[in-house]
Amino acid sequence: MSALRLLADIGGTNARFALQAPGGGFADIEVLACRDYDRIDDAIAAYLARAAARGLPTDGIRHAAIAIANPVEGDVVSMTNHHWRFSIAGLRDACAFTTLLVVNDFAALAQALPHLGTGGRQRIGGTDSAAVEGRPIGLIGPGTGLGVSGVVPAGGGRWIALAGEGGHASFAPVDRDEMRLLDALWEEHGHVSAERLLSGPGLEAIHRVLAGERLAAADITARALDGSCAACRATVDAFCAILGSVAGNVALTLGATGGMYVGGGIVPRLGPLFHASAFRARFEGKGRLQAYLARIPTWLVTEPYPALRGVAALLDAATP
């Protein structure tokens, strides 16, 4: 029987795995590409086999927790941005776990936020001291999709994470260029959610509309960063500005005076372009509520595996 616990954070592109001794640090973090596996069971088995080959005692793991990028309601989990679909009870039995916790990835990430020290985040605007203790904290994160969540205080130092699907709320343009974006995406999708712009595919869609060119998200960012493509820079600037507006909407909706975090895999890859962007100005740019938002600090999550920390905390609470 292994004392280790299996933790996973599964997005539409990457599946991050770790093993953890109860109350201890993470061992053997590994990132697998979801597309390399037909089923989630296969990815888990591959990770555990590799960990065992590295000498970790993976036989008889009893407790596991998975954060995953889709709504988790009931027993059947069907990923929005990838084809994996599974029954939680079926997976638990197939892997012979006693406990298998499956939660929304952004709810798991949100759970980690109140515990992120200054080493796990970088401030983008406002002041740290303006964050009001014991008030809701918001979260937005573009990756394969757009995660939106937050935590609300539950008393006694406990926090309740929100498992919403705010990335699918409708996109609202704020100027004529963004009207053009909306117009073009309407043609493609009918309903245009914020995620249609604030995600890897969203970055590519913005570039397609603004520059009339099909380019992969990573190439757009690389060319914007090295200064070789003005249109790529304009795409990244538009992306960051829209992210600021949508983050401001989330902060207003939650009353997130405890602060607002930006997570997900894309923004850390934008480096100095994000810091130089209109993100913060657009976060605050809400007319009569400008002064309210100006007081709310915005932070970029820099801790490398925050959702694993959150899911470990949830597993602590769920297991004896």
Ligand SMILES: Nc1ncnc2c1ncn2[C@@H]1O[C@H](COP(=O)(O)OP(=O)(O)OP(=O)(O)O)[C@@H](O)[C@H]1O
């Ligand atoms: N350098 C880059 N610049 C911008 N976008 C990038 C870059 N590299 C990868 N991406 C995009 O980032 C997305 C993957 O994001 P992330 O690393 O957060 O994965 P994920 O956790 O699987 O996503 P999610 O949890 O949202 O489903 C892909 O859409 C990819 O196109």
